[in-house]
Amino acid sequence: MKYGFDNSKYLKIQSEHIRERISRFGDKLYMEFGGKLFDDNHASRVLPGFEPDSKLQMLQQMVNDIEIVIVISAVDIEKNKIRGDLGISYDMDVLRLHSEFESRGFLVGSVVVTHYNGQASADSYRSKLERMGIKVYFHHTIEGYPNNVALIDSDEGFGRNDYVETSRPLVVVTAPGPGSGKMAVCLSQLYQDFKRGVKAGYAKFETFPIWDLPLKHPLNLAYEAATADLNDVNMIDPFHLDAYGKMAVNYNRDIEIFPVLNALFEGIYGENPYKSPTDMGVNMIGSCIADDEVCREAARQEIIRRYYDTLCKFAEGNCSESEVNKISLLMQQAKITTADRKCTVAARERAEKSGVISAAMELQNGTLISAENSVLLGPSAALILNATKELAGIDHAVKLIPQEMIEPIQEMKVSFLHGHNPRLHADEVLVALSMLSVKDEMCRRAINCLPQLKGCQVHCTAMLSEVDRKTFKKLGCSLTCDPVQRKKKVEVTR
Numbered sequence: 213m214k215y216g217f218d219n220s221k222y223l224k225i226q227s228e229h230i231r232e233r234i235s236r237f238g239d240k241l242y243m244e245f246g247g248k249l250f251d252d253n254h255a256s257r258v259l260p261g262f263e264p265d266s267k268l269q270m271l272q273q274m275v276n277d278i279e280i281v282i283v284i285s286a287v288d289i290e291k292n293k294i295r296g297d298l299g300i301s302y303d304m305d306v307l308r309l310h311s312e313f314e315s316r317g318f319l320v321g322s323v324v325v326t327h328y329n330g331q332a333s334a335d336s337y338r339s340k341l342e343r344m345g346i347k348v349y350f351h352h353t354i355e356g357y358p359n360n361v362a363l364i365d366s367d368e369g370f371g372r373n374d375y376v377e378t379s380r381p382l383v384v385v386t387a388p389g390p391g392s393g394k395m396a397v398c399l400s401q402l403y404q405d406f407k408r409g410v411k412a413g414y415a416k417f418e419t420f421p422i423w424d425l426p427l428k429h430p431l432n433l434a435y436e437a438a439t440a441d442l443n444d445v446n447m448i449d450p451f452h453l454d455a456y457g458k459m460a461v462n463y464n465r466d467i468e469i470f471p472v473l474n475a476l477f478e479g480i481y482g483e484n485p486y487k488s489p490t491d492m493g494v495n496m497i498g499s500c501i502a503d504d505e506v507c508r509e510a511a512r513q514e515i516i517r518r519y520y521d522t523l524c525k526f527a528e529g530n531c532s533e534s535e536v537n538k539i540s541l542l543m544q545q546a547k548i549t550t551a552d553r554k555c556t557v558a559a560r561e562r563a564e565k566s567g568v569i570s571a572a573m574e575l576q577n578g579t580l581i582s583a584e585n586s587v588l589l590g591p592s593a594a595l596i597l598n599a600t601k602e603l604a605g606i607d608h609a610v611k612l613i614p615q616e617m618i619e620p621i622q623e624m625k626v627s628f629l630h631g632h633n634p635r636l637h638a639d640e641v642l643v644a645l646s647m648l649s650v651k652d653e654m655c656r657r658a659i660n661c662l663p664q665l666k667g668c669q670v671h672c673t674a675m676l677s678e679v680d681r682k683t684f685k686k687l688g689c690s691l692t693c694d695p696v697q698r699k700k701k702v703e704v705t706r
Contacts, residue, residue, distance in 0.1 A: 213260055213576055213667055214260060214503070214506045215260050215261035215502065215503070215506065216259060216260045216261060216501060216502055216503040216504070216505075216506030216507040216510065217259040217260060217261035217262045217497075217500060217501060217502060217507065218261065218500045218501075218502040219261050219262055219263055219266055219500075221499075221500045221502075222262070222266060222270070222496065222497065222500040223266065223269055223270045223273065225496050225499060225500070226270045226494075226496045226497075226500075227270050227271075227273045227274055229494055229496050230243070230270075230274070230382070230415075230494055231274070233413075233415050233494055234277075234381055234382055234413075236413060236485070237411060237412060237413030237485075238410075238411025238412070238413075239381065239405075239410050239411045239412060240378070240381055240382075240383060240405065240410060240411070240412040240413070241381065241382050241383070241412065241413045241414070241415060242383045242385060242397075242398040242401055242402065242412060242413070242414050242415075243382060243383065243384050243385065243398075243414075243415045243416070243417055243494070244385050244394045244395055244398050244414070244415070244416045244417065245267070245384055245385065245386045245394070245417045246390075246394075246416065246417065246418040246419070247418065247419045247420070248267075249265075249267050249268050249271075249309075249313075249384075249386050250264060250265040250267065250268040250312065251264050251265065252264050252265070252266070252267065252419065254420075254434075254438055254514070255419055255420075255497075257510060257513075257514050257690065258431055258434050258507065258510050258511045258514045259431070259497070259501070259507055259510070260506055260507065260510050261502070262497075267417075267419075268316060271318070271384065272316060272317065272318075274382065275316075275317050275318060276380075277380055277381050277382050278318060278319065278380055278382045278383075278384055279318075279319045279320075279321045279378050279379060279380035279382070279383050279384070280313050280318050280319065280320045280321065280383075280384045280386065281320075281321055281322055281323075281324060281376060281378070281383055281384070281385050281386075281397065282306050282309055282310060282320065282322075282323045282324070282386060282387065282388075283323075283324045283326055283385060283386070283387040283392045283393055283394050283397050284302055284303060284306050284323065284324075284325055284326070284387060284388060284392055285302075285325075285326050285327045285391065285392045285393055286325050286326065286327045286328045286329065286331045286333070286334035287327050287331075288302045288303075288388075288389075288391075288392065289302070289303050289325070289331070289333050289334050289337050290331050290333045290334070293389070295388055295389055302388040302389060302392075303337055305388040305389075306323060306388060307344075309386070309388065310323070310346065319379075319380065320346075321347065321376070321377070321378055321379070321380075321383075322346070322347035322348065322349055322376055322377070322378075323341055323346055323347070323348050323349075324348075324349045324350075324351055324374075324376060324393075324397050325337065325338060325348060325349070325350050325351070326351045326392060326393030326396060326397060327351075327353050327393060328350040328351060328352050328353065329352065329353045334350075338350070347377075349373075349374035349375075349376050350373070350374050351373040351374065351393065351396065351397060351400060352372050352373060354369050354370075354372075354396075357369075357396065358396075358469060358472045359472060361472060361475045361476060361479065364476065365403065365475075365476055365479035365480065370399065370400040370403035370404065371403065371404070371407075373400045373404070375401075375404045376397070376401060378401075383401070385397055385398055390442060395416075395469075398414050399414065399473075399476055399480075402414055402480050403480055406480050406481070413485065414492070415492055415493070415494050416466075416489075416492045416493050416494070417493065417494050417495060418466075418493055418495060419495060419497060420432070420434075420435035420438075421435050421436075421446045421461045421462065421463055422461065422495065422497055422498045423449075423460045423461050423462060423490050423493060423495060423498065424460065424461075424498040424499070425461065425498050426461075427446055427447075427448060427459075427461050428545055428546075429508070429511075430507075430508045430509075430511035430512050430515070430546050431507060431508070431511045432446050432461055433446075433511065433515060433542050433545055433546050434511040434512075434514045434515050434518070435463075436538075436542055437514065437515045437518040437519070437538075437539050437542050438514075438518060440518070440522065440535045440538045440539050441531065441535055443538075444463045444464060444465065445463065445464045446461055446462075446463055446464075447461070447462060447463065447464055447467055448460070448461065449461065449462040449467060449488050449489055449490045450467070451467070451470055451487065451488035451489060451490075452487070452488035452489075452490040452491070454488075455487035455488055455491075456487075456488075460488070460490040461490075462488075462489050462490050462493075466489040466492075467489055469489075470488070470489045473489075473492075511546075512546055512548050512552065513552075513553065513669070513690075515539065515542055515543055515546055515548065516543070516548060516550060516552060516553045516556075516692070517553075517690060517692050518539055519536075519539045519540065519543060519550070520550075520671075520692035520693060520694070520695075521692070522535050522536050522539050523536060523694075523695040524675055524693055524695045526695065527675070527695040527696075527697060528675075528697075553669065553671065553692065554574050554580060554669070555572040555573055555574045555580065555669045555670060555671040555692075556572075556671040556692065558572035558574075558580045558582050558671075559571050559572035559582060559671045559672060559673050560673060561582075562582040562583075562584055563584070563673040566584045568584050568585040568586075569584065569585040569591050569672065569673050569674045569698070570582060570583065570584040570585070570591055570672070570673050571583055571584075571591040571592060571594075571595045571670065571671065571672040571673070572595070572670070572671055573595055573599050573665075573668050573669065573670045573689070574668060574669040574670075575599065575602065575603070575664075575668055576664065576667060576668060579602060581595065581598050581599045581602050582595070582598070583595040583597075583598045585635070586635070587634075587635070588615065588618050588619075588622075588635065588636065589618075589635055589636050589641065590633075590635040590636065590637055590638070590677075590680065591672055591673075591674075591676075592637065592638040592672065592676055592680040592683065592684065593635070593636045593637060593638045593640065593641035593680075595670070596638055596641060596642070596665075596683075596687075597612055597613070597641060597645075597658070599661075599665060599668070600612075600658035600659070600661045600662065600665075601658060603658075603661035603664050604654070604657040604658050604660070604661045605657075606654050606657065606658065610654065612645060612648070612652075612654060612655055612658055613641065613644050613645060613648065613655075617644060617648070618636060618644070621636060621640060621644065622634040622635075622636070637677065637679050637680055637683070638679070638680045638683035638684070639679055639680075639682075639683045642659075642662075642683070645658060645659055646659060662687060665687045665688060665689055666687065666688030666689070667688060667689075667690070668688075668689050668690070669689070669690050669692075670684055670689045670690065670691045670692070671691070671692045671693070671694075672691070672692075672693045672694070673693075673694050673696065674693065674694060674696040674697070674698050675693045675694070675695065675696060675697050675698065676691070676693055
């Protein structure tokens with residue numbers, strides 16, 4: 213893999229920049245963290261060399277100065293909102309985040325439930341957390357937020373909220389996902405700290421868009437593709453341009469809310485310490501790009517992957533056509549097509565020759581491996597076997613798993629478990645391979661090559677089953693599929 217990002221430099225200069233920001237204010241800095249604090253796989257894909265938990269590593273250099281506050285909206289609790297990448301509800305993700313942060317040595321001070329309006333589900337959730345020894349605070353819905361500044365900046369607005377007790381100089385405010393109310397929590401704390409004579413400040417950490425790169429840089433376009441469902445749009449920050457005469461990139465929501473923030477800061481402090489929404493940020497990622505072209509290409513590939521993901525969601529009825537159209541437009545702006553994804557071209561060529569569903573993988577060294585659907589194996593299972601044989605130097609004519617071993621598994625799936633697809637899935641092939649590896653040297657060599665699949669690109673000419681998608685994800689492969697649904701029989705449970 214070619215690296216385009218200097219992770220060591222990032223850890224050093226980002227933590228230094230945050231310490232400098234803390235020193236600007238008196239006693240405390242509330243830092244709103246957008247995006248994911250760890251498992252930031254989008255950043256690691258578009259910035260090769262960026263480690264998924266880089267932001268957490270950076271904060272660990274300041275661990276004794278940090279307290280984490282996790283925010284969740286009462287509306288999301290009531291709706292049982294699901295985090296798409298993990299498939300778990302936001303309320304469960306709060307517990308996951310709490311556990312993960314504490315295991316890394318961080319102080320997790322509390323959970324704040326925002327948009328509270330007497331919801332019974334929020335009351336029940338608070339009781340559950342308190343039984344687990346977790347402090348919980350409620351922040352209320354404020355009518356007219358964020359435009360009704362007079363009400364917000366008063367004892368009937370922010371003043372109604374529970375005051376979140378904190379003990380460290382840097383308070384990191386994070387959440388399971390967007391729209392949780394992180395900014396409102398920070399501003400509410402500023403208001404209440406000011407009332408208590410505590411000097412506190414606010415800053416914002418957003419990984420993307422990268423403010424000091426061009427507006428149409430592929431990295432910034434890839435961010436728009438990643439947030440197509442939120443309809444975020446990258447823009448030149450007009451406040452920054454007016455104040456400093458310099459171009460800076462921000463996104464529409466921060467630019468639109470800045471006049472309101474300006475009024476709130478003036479109401480709390482008497483003046484706004486920031487002249488633009490870009491000023492509020494502390495992101496130093498742009499300064500750590502070591503190879504711009506490597507990152508550009510990685511971002512272009514990410515846009516194509518997002519396009520396929522959205523096409524499949526649309527085919528399943530899980531997103532709007534406008535999301536598809538938006539990413540299609542971003543591809544035009546980046547001057548790319550689906551033909552720029554090499555594994556896509558290879559999979560389609562194999563499908564045209566075979567007449568059946570096919571898949572292809574681009575290995576880290578650029579080698580393209582393909583496979584097709586058969587009576588024994590699905591395309592995912594066949595592809596993984598072919599890829600490991602290539603990496604292990606095993607002749608492709610060798611059958612690692614003999615047919616006489618596959619057939620009993622198929623019998624079990626169909627006759628005893630009443631399945632309709634006898635072909636082995638990717639996980640089933642890996643289990644069979646591991647059993648054979650006890651006595652078969654070639655199977656053992658193939659299994660030992662599995663870590664080399666991390667970062668490889670995969671495409672299939674039809675939408676894969678959930679089990680195959682999860683297997684590729686666990687192996688670290690980046691998967692795309694054509695939006696073609698395979699016919700399924702409806703199973704009735706009696």
